Amino acid sequence: MLYSDYFIDDLKNRADLVRVIEPYTKLKKSGANWMGCCPFHDEKTPSFSVSPSKGLYKCFGCGKAGTVYNFVMEMEGLNFPEAIKRVAEIAGVPLPEPVDDQNYERAKKKREEKKQITDQIIELNNIALEFWEAELKKKNPKAKNAREYLKTRGISDETQQAFRIGFSPDSWDSLLSALREKGADETLIEQSGLVSQNEDKTKVFDRSPRKRLRRKTDRTKRPRLAKRRKNKGLRPFPRPDNVSGSRRERQPDRFRRPRDGR
Numbered sequence: 001m002l003y004s005d006y007f008i009d010d011l012k013n014r015a016d017l018v019r020v021i022e023p024y025t026k027l028k029k030s031g032a033n034w035m036g037c038c039p040f041h042d043e044k045t046p047s048f049s050v051s052p053s054k055g056l057y058k059c060f061g062c063g064k065a066g067t068v069y070n071f072v073m074e075m076e077g078l079n080f081p082e083a084i085k086r087v088a089e090i091a092g093v094p095l096p097e098p099v100d101d102q103n104y105e106r107a108k109k110k111r112e113e114k115k116q117i118t119d120q121i122i123e124l125n126n127i128a129l130e131f132w133e134a135e136l137k138k139k140n141p142k143a144k145n146a147r148e149y150l151k152t153r154g155i156s157d158e159t160q161q162a163f164r165i166g167f168s169p170d171s172w173d174s175l176l177s178a179l180r181e182k183g184a185d186e187t188l189i190e191q192s193g194l195v196s197q198n199e200d201k202t203k204v205f206d207r208s209p210r211k212r213l214r215r216k217t218d219r220t221k222r223p224r225l226a227k228r229r230k231n232k233g234l235r236p237f238p239r240p241d242n243v244s245g246s247r248r249e250r251q252p253d254r255f256r257r258p259r260d261g262r
């Protein structure tokens with residue numbers, strides 16, 4: 001049985017140490033502290049000091065010192081979990097459901113597994129990133145076209161490197177093959193969101209081959225996970241050959257405000 005560290009700490013702060021100790025010895029206020037005869041050893045002059053603000057007691061005679069839990073444990077012969085219950089009772093604080101050891105271990109294991117998967121997916125994203133960067137440097141006309149486009153947008157080599165801009169070739173499975181070549185696990189590839197599956201789940205393919213040029217790293221220069229790439233980013237590239245001009249020019253009706261029509 002476990003209580004969270006937070007609860008244990010919070011209860012310690014909420015418990016009135018003076019009220020817990022007073023049944024065992026008379027305490028008198030002295031400055032910020034309270035003084036009394038030590039309940040742990042026999043004495044005539046008070047050398048037992050209680051500091052409610054620090055949540056600590058100390059006897060300058062016998063050296064006994066500690067928190068409200070130590071006091072209750074020592075005085076009533078309780079173990080730590082019993083002391084927590086007793087202090088909660090005195091302080092009138094309801095006890096939370098104790099964390100069951102097994103559940104706690106299970107939850108911990110699950111968290112660790114999840115973290116492992118996340119790390120592996122980040123690694124997959126890294127492979128994808130390198131793949132797209134390599135594609136941008138290739139000699140084929142499409143890659144060349146992409147480099148030209150970057151030039152027209154005024155994106156320098158430094159910026160390209162800093163933002164790790166790459167080129168996703170117009171193919172439904174090139175990234176998938178690259179990931180497989182690196183020995184990536186199929187389930188993990190699907191979980192990564194870098195590829196999609198068709199409806200009857202018989203085929204996997206690269207996701208959004210049209211969204212080619214994008215910033216693929218987050219602020220810490222780690223690859224961004226696929227699900228976080230949804231918004232913002234550069235316009236898909238290249239624009240189909242038969243389309244020119246801005247969207248406002250092509251579809252003026254969509255941008256006309258109602259009062260213009262009057």
Ligand SMILES: [Zn+2]
Nearest residue numbers: 038041059062
């Ligand atoms: Zn003492």
